[in-house]
Amino acid sequence: MLSVSSLVKRLQLVLLSLLIGLGVLAFLPHPAAAETYTVKMGSDKAQLIFDPPSLTINQGDTVQWVNNKVYPHNVVFDKVPGGDAALAAKLSHKALLTAPKQVVESAFVDVPAGEYTYYCTPHRGAGMVGKIIVNG
Ligand SMILES: [Cu+2]
Numbered sequence: 001m002l003s004v005s006s007l008v009k010r011l012q013l014v015l016l017s018l019l020i021g022l023g024v025l026a027f028l029p030h031p032a033a034a035e036t037y038t039v040k041m042g043s044d045k046a047q048l049i050f051d052p053p054s055l056t057i058n059q060g061d062t063v064q065w066v067n068n069k070v071y072p073h074n075v076v077f078d079k080v081p082g083g084d085a086a087l088a089a090k091l092s093h094k095a096l097l098t099a100p101k102q103v104v105e106s107a108f109v110d111v112p113a114g115e116y117t118y119y120c121t122p123h124r125g126a127g128m129v130g131k132i133i134v135n136g
Helices: 004-027 085-091
Strands: 036-041 054-058 062-067 073-079 093-097 103-107 114-119 129-135
Touching (some): 036 054, 062 073, 062 093, 093 103
Antiparallel strands (some): 062 103, 073 093
16 A cells, blocks of 8 residues: 555656656757748839848748839749759749739748849849848
8 A cells, every 4th residue: 555655756756757758858859940031022112122132041931022112023043052943943933023012932942052042034134133041
């Protein structure tokens, strides 16, 4: 027959093991949740830029481009890591966005880390170019 005090001790042990288990779980590496970032096409002050012009993300994140000011705009990737033309085409949105607040997005899932550069076809000459840096 167990005494009350030995029962309490066993309970304490069980609780302690549970707490240690939970504590260990908290420190195990877990993948960061995928984020979605927004880039404005045309700044609020109507400059012909992608805002922000450069954005650093992690693999698995998504970038949304929002038609903001002085459109039409589009998103055309010209340089991607390894010069993968198929990947550049997949990330691009060549159709011109003509309506306010139109959104296009690209998910940077299963892509190599590195620098991705893109431009807007009508405004490339005006300097409307952007860069996405994907962390490995
Ligand atoms: Cu543009």
